[in-house]
Amino acid sequence: MSLLAISEQAINGLIIGSFYALTALGLAVIFGVLRIVNFAHGELYMLGGYAYYLAIASLGIPPLAAILIAVAALFVIGAAIEGLLIRPIHTGKIDRPDEYAIMITFALSVFLLNLANSVFGPWPQRPEPLMRGRVEIGELIISGDRLAAASAAIVMIAIVVFALRYTWAGKAVRAVSQDRQAAEIYGISVQRAGLIAFGTGAALAGLAGALIGPVFNVVPIMGVVPVIKAYIIVVLGGLGSIPGAIIGAIILGQVESFATILIPDPSRALAYKDAYGLIVLVAVLLLRPQGLFGTKDRRA
Amino acid sequence: MAEQLVVDRLTKTFGGIVALNGVELAFSAGELIGLIGPNGSGKTTLLNIVSGYYTADRGQITYENQPIAGTSPHKLARIGIGRSFQVTKVFRRLTVMENMLVSGLSDWSETRSQASERATAILEDLKLTRLRDERASNLSGGQLKLLEFARIMMLQPKLLLLDEPFGGVHPELKRFMYDCIRKWNAAGITIILISHDMGSIFELCRRVVTLSYGDIICDGTPEETRADKGVLEAYLGEHHASA
Numbered sequence: 001m002s003l004l005a006i007s008e009q010a011i012n013g014l015i016i017g018s019f020y021a022l023t024a025l026g027l028a029v030i031f032g033v034l035r036i037v038n039f040a041h042g043e044l045y046m047l048g049g050y051a052y053y054l055a056i057a058s059l060g061i062p063p064l065a066a067i068l069i070a071v072a073a074l075f076v077i078g079a080a081i082e083g084l085l086i087r088p089i090h091t092g093k094i095d096r097p098d099e100y101a102i103m104i105t106f107a108l109s110v111f112l113l114n115l116a117n118s119v120f121g122p123w124p125q126r127p128e129p130l131m132r133g134r135v136e137i138g139e140l141i142i143s144g145d146r147l148a149a150a151s152a153a154i155v156m157i158a159i160v161v162f163a164l165r166y167t168w169a170g171k172a173v174r175a176v177s178q179d180r181q182a183a184e185i186y187g188i189s190v191q192r193a194g195l196i197a198f199g200t201g202a203a204l205a206g207l208a209g210a211l212i213g214p215v216f217n218v219v220p221i222m223g224v225v226p227v228i229k230a231y232i233i234v235v236l237g238g239l240g241s242i243p244g245a246i247i248g249a250i251i252l253g254q255v256e257s258f259a260t261i262l263i264p265d266p267s268r269a270l271a272y273k274d275a276y277g278l279i280v281l282v283a284v285l286l287l288r289p290q291g292l293f294g295t296k297d298r299r300a
Numbered sequence: 301m302a303e304q305l306v307v308d309r310l311t312k313t314f315g316g317i318v319a320l321n322g323v324e325l326a327f328s329a330g331e332l333i334g335l336i337g338p339n340g341s342g343k344t345t346l347l348n349i350v351s352g353y354y355t356a357d358r359g360q361i362t363y364e365n366q367p368i369a370g371t372s373p374h375k376l377a378r379i380g381i382g383r384s385f386q387v388t389k390v391f392r393r394l395t396v397m398e399n400m401l402v403s404g405l406s407d408w409s410e411t412r413s414q415a416s417e418r419a420t421a422i423l424e425d426l427k428l429t430r431l432r433d434e435r436a437s438n439l440s441g442g443q444l445k446l447l448e449f450a451r452i453m454m455l456q457p458k459l460l461l462l463d464e465p466f467g468g469v470h471p472e473l474k475r476f477m478y479d480c481i482r483k484w485n486a487a488g489i490t491i492i493l494i495s496h497d498m499g500s501i502f503e504l505c506r507r508v509v510t511l512s513y514g515d516i517i518c519d520g521t522p523e524e525t526r527a528d529k530g531v532l533e534a535y536l537g538e539h540h541a542s543a
């Protein structure tokens with residue numbers, strides 16, 4: 001294999017990995033703070049795609065502003081979901097909180113999927129991309145829409161990681177993810193942290209959907225496969241671990257990219273693409289059941 | 301002295317077990333009270349209700365003349381009810397200083413430099429200055445206990461609920477913790493102390509409340525508590541107490 005082919009695959013893997021990281025990071029933040037697996041994460045991703053599409057197609061807003069609108073809209077939707085549906089899990093009002101969390105997010109997933117089908121129809125929509133054309137770096141050619149979307153994803157991941165690490169709101173969110181009970185005696189509002197976490201998780205999923213929309217079309221079922229990969233990534237990286245989610249996403253992106261060209265028959269290689277992540281997941285869990293960055297008694 | 305905390309006919313059950321049975325207590329500002337009783341007597345349940353972690357089935361709690369039943373723990377922490385747990389509660393993946401500032405800054409009432417200044421002074425008082433940039437996970441058990449004390453003081457409490465603060469602590473460190481408790485109490489902080497270490501309770505507290513099966517069986521000075529037959533029976537059993 002030539003150096004050019006290796007570079008192409010590495011960059012493709014990085015681009016796809018950055019989208020995976022965005023989705024998985026949202027899932028990890030929600031799991032870390034609220035201790036729930038959000039089964040409606042794929043549908044929040046899909047809503048981000050539609051929010052971006054509507055902002056451009058109906059309101060005539062330029063793509064960059066449409067991205068910001070999609071992120072803001074999904075933050076508000078996420079915060080509303082947390083306040084209305086998720087909060088009772090932690091207020092002692094639910095007899096079986098774990099089962100409730102599974103059922104409510106699963107029901108929300110089905111509801112949003114069918115709502116999108118009813119409102120927008122099952123037809124694909126292709127919104128305007130952030131950037132048209134292609135970028136040439138020596139002999140390497142990268143399509144502009146993918147490069148712009150991946151760059152935006154990387155910038156957003158950097159902002160979220162910075163905010164979690166260096167702002168006091170971020171430290172409070174990390175504190176709640178480490179120990180909810182301790183956070184309360186420190187005077188931290190765990191409800192506010194939960195609201196911020198679910199809003200941020202939804203906004204990240206929405207951003208991923210908005211960035212991917214112009215590349216692979218916006219359809220009601222667009223979130224189904226990416227969210228399965230996000231689940232693989234957060235388990236691979238260690239449940240609730242932020243670095244684990246990012247590194248796991250990069251690994252999955254690279255594995256999918258390189259494994260595809262290692263199989264001689266291209267159509268077969270592509271058909272197997274979604275299985276590679278599962279193979280890596282099984283291999284990692286056999287050696288390290290807590291995931292790459294997880295600890296055996298991980299709380300966050 | 302004004303009554304700072306009033307517990308009125310507090311009842312809490314878990315299934316068929318009565319953890320607190322119409323408990324009535326009043327604590328004045330500036331008191332240092334020991335709360336003792338055998339395992340399962342309801343001490344920690346009482347602290348959990350006062351600090352907002354449990355809701356009482358019946359009864360009222362008044363703190364500084366305001367009813368506080370049903371108030372969330374973080375709001376109670378913000379109005380001056382500080383609390384420690386039997387198992388030390390600090391954020392092990394944050395540094396010592398971050399642990400302090402998470403407490404100080406989460407309500408945005410002071411600037412970062414004001415909070416840092418206060419945190420630095422508290423760490424110095426508790427001899428933790430050299431560990432300020434150390435991750436809490438690298439601290440020893442005793443240092444974690446001191447960090448817990450430090451982060452409680454960051455909230456400027458007026459009422460302190462300490463649940464088994466001396467468990468597994470070296471005698472020398474225990475002496476230092478006694479000094480801290482006395483100093484804070486002398487500064488006007490009301491302290492309710494739960495401990496199975498009777499030596500600590502009798503040395504520190506001027507009033508001792510004894511609970512048994514959810515009832516108050518004795519409320520008096522250390523001397524009165526030591527001499528109380530009901531207390532002896534609760535700890536040793538009726539047969540041994542009368543022997």
